[in-house]
Amino acid sequence: MAEEIQKSEPELERAAEPAKIEPPVVAASLPIKLEPDMPLLRIEAVAKKFGNFRAVDHVSLDVRAGEFFALLGPSGCGKTTLLRMLAGFETPDEGRILLGGKDIAHVLPHERPVNMMFQNYALFPHLSVRDNIAFGLKRAGMARVDIETRVAEMMALVRLEGMEKRKPDQLSGGQRQRVALARALARRPQVLLLDEPLAALDKKLRESTQRELMELQRRLGMTFIVVTHDQEEAMTMASRIGVMDAGRLDQVATPRDLYEAPASRWIAEFVGDINLFEGQPGAAEGGRLAVSTRDAGTLYVTEPRKALKGAVSVAIRPEKVKLSRRAPAVDEANAFNRLEGTITDVSYLGGQTTYKVKLDSGATVSSTMANTTRIVDAYLAGQRVVAWFTSDDCLVLDQ
Amino acid sequence: MASRRINRITRFNVTALALGFAFLYLPIVILVIYSFNDSRLVTVWGGWSLRWYREFFNDRAMLDAAWMSLRVAAVSATIATILGTLAAVALTRGERFGGRMLFSGMLYAPLVMPEVISGLSLLLLFVALDAGRGFWTVTIAHTTLTMCFVTVVVQSRLGQIDRSLEEAAMDLGCNPAQAFLSVTLPLIIPSIAAGWMLAFTLSLDDVVIASFTTGPGSATLPIRIYSEVRLGVKPEINAICTMVIALIAIVITAASFASRLSRVQGESAAPL
Amino acid sequence: MSARRIFARPARFAAIAPYLWMVLFFLVPFGFVLKIALSQTAIAQPPYVPVFDFMGGREAITAALEQLSFDNFKLLVSDDLYILSYLRSLTVALVSTAILLLIGYPIAYGMARLPQRWQPVAMMLVIVPFWTSFLIRIYAWINILQHDGLLNTVLLKLHLVSAPLVWLSTDSAMYIGIVYSYLPFMILPLYATLAKMDVSLLEAAADLGASPRQAFWQVTVPLSLPGVGAGALLCFIPIVGEFVIPDLLAGSDAMMIGQTLWLEFFTNKDWPVASAVAVVLLVLLVAPLLLYERLQHRQLEAR
Structure with a gap:
């Protein structure tokens, strides 16, 4: 995964390159001229209530042209409601949605230069693949010849040539997903909205489809906003991720920043696994802060930039916790944190193994280590080990 | 499963x-x-x-009644299908509106309302309006009864349709009316056809309401059959009944063929 | 505003025509029934007084209003004929519904437990008679039940009886006819609830130690109660007002209320009394009707 995270930033740059496909035809009904530095989509303090339930609670967000943006959150966090407001299926109670500087919050769905790929695909069962894709083009009053050309182009784009006459119920799940994508892309929307686009696919297909979606988005230079509950999916595909919880947008960051510098304890726990030690910050010395924790004694962390108030949590990702049989030599530059304990659980996952180490205080630390050799079984349950990590790898989060 | x-x-x-x-x-x-x-x-x-079939085709009064019944059934089923479909759309897509409870109540009650009550009340209305009783009064009465059945049939199909299909149509540039006509309507056509046939057969079958609302000289087939049956079994009636059954069988078979041809996924042929 | 609401506005326009139609031809006529139930019989055309003359101005209407009375309802209470008819109707409807449930439940259960691919076929077989004419199906039974009909012929041939039995014009014939006509109405709602029941519930019951019989009584039956209610009401309410079946198959010594109404209206030409009978019948049926409406509502609109 680390590899993909590193890739994401250069990708963003490439995505921002001018589109290789000719400018939109259908979406031109709302011509958009972007000033330099102006976001394509600006969501301003948008709020939506269902009865007494705050589905979306004053969310503000900018999405730049050509971005692959992911809205990530657990079910019921409001991400789908936010997406449906962008599509026009819900109208915000408060706030504005600016597309190219124009407020579209109250524009009806069929008048927006935005298209959506539905979670269940919503393919019209009575229409052939061809007619499904041509549906939006006919509505736009495109000439017959142009429709044929565009449909053929879309069929090629999603590699469905030869399936024109099939009905949706004669397609496999992956093929349906591609028809839904082609149908939404056919109108060349300013923004393509994708509601859990891969949720209905099995794991293998999901991985290859992720790559295809990224490739497609880069080639078209189109802006994608995807809603997902799957953090790995969001990390793999998106150039930026917005994490939502209980109707609020908690953090917007690149996948790497989200993982390595989560803004809150909740996000740290939601995105990936993490070890947490609660404690009180002590004195800072030489760029390092000592935190006295209940379960792991004093831990040294690199001094954070922002000021801390009150109790904190020291957080460390399992893959950054190393194990060894005896304590490594002290390296002053790195100020190791060393915790002794006994291995209680070994979960072999193929490429890596996760060990649970029970500390003498009773707390448990997880460590994930890559299985870089085939035969050696590094550690066994019951073994005494030292779990160690550097102060640079630790995060300090407010309680 | x-x-x-x-x-x-x-x-x-x-x-x-x-x-x-x-x-x-x-x-x-x-x-x-x-x-x-x-x-x-x-x-x-x-x-x-085939003696009794010949007898029927020589029975002027019976033939007239049969013709009357077919006309009433065809016209009332058609009006009932239009009104019933509109009502089903309003009930499944109209969300809340003023008088909705009364509306659905009026549509569900006739499904079980004893026919003597419906028949009597409609007759009294026609008398009060001083409407000449005959073809149109029976047709109106049958429309009132059968549109409720059409509503139920179409409504249950509309309820099964995934609402995101209509949203997808709107997302692709349809206004609500276009979305309905291009996506929803094609999907409910088989159930509308089933509703029409149900209305047709119910009208062809009714004795009680027709007896109340018809006038002199415009007896329907069931009224004639009924008055003959009260006098005992007549083989000619067997022949007429067989033909009615054959007619209905043809209509049902045609319908199931039609719905198979349209091959709409997830469509159930069941009328209720 | 949501997508549903965008759709709702034009959808409400669709209600206008059917709404007006039902108000005019379903709701308003009840007003006339009530009004005529309060009128007096007259040898006239139409056969009742007062006749409202809306052209006659205010005094004419007030005068007509003063002529309305509850005499017809007093007659219904004082004459045994009516009370006995009502009681007979309720009894017949109750007994028929019970028989229908006893016959319909095993059939519906049998259908729901058929292999999946056979279920639509069985469903069709139940629905087809429902499409065939109701009158014809009653008539078919007259063929069988009459004095020299098929049933007696078979019984005589099998030497089960020595002389032909009287079937027609008895209560048995009427019950056979009612059960026969209403059976699909009982089976379909029962089948619908039984078929959509999650089979894994029964597997869970078996897993937790219930015998098939216990699972049936403790899981299947309670879960099918909505279907039982729908089926029972779908049969009970119209049977109370049934006219054709008792008229053709039952004897003439006791009448159901539908027959009484018919007699008053067509034979005695007493429209006011017939209307009063209808009003009382409607009042009797209000509770089951409301119950039925709630079930319909839940079934069709709670999606």
């Missing part, structure tokens, strides 16, 4: 269903067979014959 262990043919299944279906079908089969009996007596088998 795959066929589980519990879904299988057992002695209980077969017995219950065999007895049930025998009870439902045997009387009709016997009636059809006896319509071809040359003898006037039910107990005596006089050999196969």
Whole structure:
């Protein structure tokens, strides 16, 4: 995964390159001229209530042209409601949605230069693949010849040539997903909205489809906003991720920043696994802060930039916790944190193994280590080990 | 769901269903067979014959009644289908609106309302309006009854349709009316057709409401059959009934063919 | 505003025509029934007084209003004929519904437990008689039940009886006819609830130690109660007002209320009394009707 995270930033740059496909035809009904530095989509303090339930609670967000943006959150966090407001299926109670500087919050769905790929695909069962894709083009009053050309182009784009006459119920799940994508892309929307686009696919297909979606988005230079509950999916595909919880947008960051510098304890726990030690910050010395924790004694962390108030949590990702049989030599530059304990659980996952180490205080630390050799079984349950990590790898989060 | 262990043919299944279906079908089969009996007596088998069919086609009054019934059934079923479909759309897509409870109440009550009450009340209305009784009063009465059945049939189909299909249509540039016409309507056409046929057969079948709302000289077929039956069994009636059954069978078969041709996924042919 | 609401506005326009139609031809006529139930019989055309003359101005209407009375309802209470008819109707409907449930439940259960691919076929077989004419199906039974009909012939041939039995014009014939006509109405709602029941519930019951019989009584039956209610109401309410079946198959010594209404209206030409009978019948049916409406509502609109 680390590899993909590193890739994401250069990708963003490439995505921002001018589109290789000719400018939109259908979406031109709302011509958009972007000033330099102006976001394509600006969501301003948008709020939506269902009865007494705050589905979306004053969310503000900018999405730049050509971005692959992911809205990530657990079910019921409001991400789908936010997406449906962008599509026009819900109208915000408060706030504005600016597309190219124009407020579209109250524009009806069929008048927006935005298209959506539905979670269940919503393919019209009575229409052939061809007619499904041509549906939006006919509505736009495109000439017959142009429709044929565009449909053929879309069929090629999603590699469905030869399936024109099939009905949706004669397609496999992956093929349906591609028809839904082609149908939404056919109108060349300013923004393509994708509601859990891969949720209905099995794991293998999901991985290859992720790559295809990224490739497609880069080639078209189109802006994608995807809603997902799957953090790995969001990390793999998106150039930026917005994490939502209980109707609020908690953090917007690149996948790497989200993982390595989560803004809150909740996000740290939601995105990936993490070890947490609660404690009180002590004195800072030489760029390092000592935190006295209940379960792991004093831990040294690199001094954070922002000021801390009150109790904190020291957080460390399992893959950054190393194990060894005896304590490594002290390296002053790195100020190791060393915790002794006994291995209680070994979960072999193929490429890596996760060990649970029970500390003498009773707390448990997880460590994930890559299985870089085939035969050696590094550690066994019951073994005494030292779990160690550097102060640079630790995060300090407010309680 | 795959066929589980519990879904299988057992002695209980077969017995219950065999007895049930025998009870439902045997009387009709016997009636059809006896319509071809040359003898006037039910107990005596006089050999196969089309005698009673000839008799029907020479019976002016019966033919008139049959023609009247067919016209009433076709016209009332058509109006009922239009109104019933509109009502179903309003109930499934209209969300909340003023008088909705009254509306749905008025549409569900006639499904079970004793026919004598519906018939009497409509007659009193026609008398008060001083409307001449005949073809149109029966047609209006049948429309009122059968549109409720159409509503239920179409409504249950509309309820099954995934609302995101309509959203997708809007997302692709349809206004609500276009979305309905290009996506929803094609999907409910089979159930609208089923609704029409149900309305047609219900109208063709009704004695009570027609007796109240018809006028002199415009008796429907069921009214004629009914007055003959009160006087006892007549083989000619067997023949007429067989033809009515054949007509309905043709209509149902045509309908199931039509719905198979349209091959709409997830469509159930069941009317109720 | 949501997508549903965008759709709702034009959808409400669709209600206008059917709404007006039902108000005019379903709701308003009840007003006339009530009004005429309060009128007096007259040898006239139409056969009742007062006749409202809306052209006659205010005094004419007030005068007509003063002529309305509850005499017809007093007659219904004082004459045994009516009370006995009502009681007979309720009894017949109750007994028929019970028989229908006893016959319909095993059939519906048998259908729901058929292999999946056979279920639509069985469903069709139940629905087809429902499409065939109701009158014809009653008539078919007259063929069988009459004095020299098939039933007696078979019984005589089998030497089960020595002389032909009287079937027609008895209560048995009427019950056979009612059960026969209404059976699909009982089976379909029962089948619908039984078929959509999650089979894994029964597997869970078996897993937790219930015998098939216990699972049936403790899981299947309670879960099918909505279907039982729908089926029972779908049969009970119209049977109370049934006219054709008792008229053709039952004897003439006792009448159901539908027959009484018919007699008053067509034979005695007493429209006011017939209307009063209808009003009382409607009042009797209000509770089951409301119950039925709630079930319909839940079934069709709670999606």
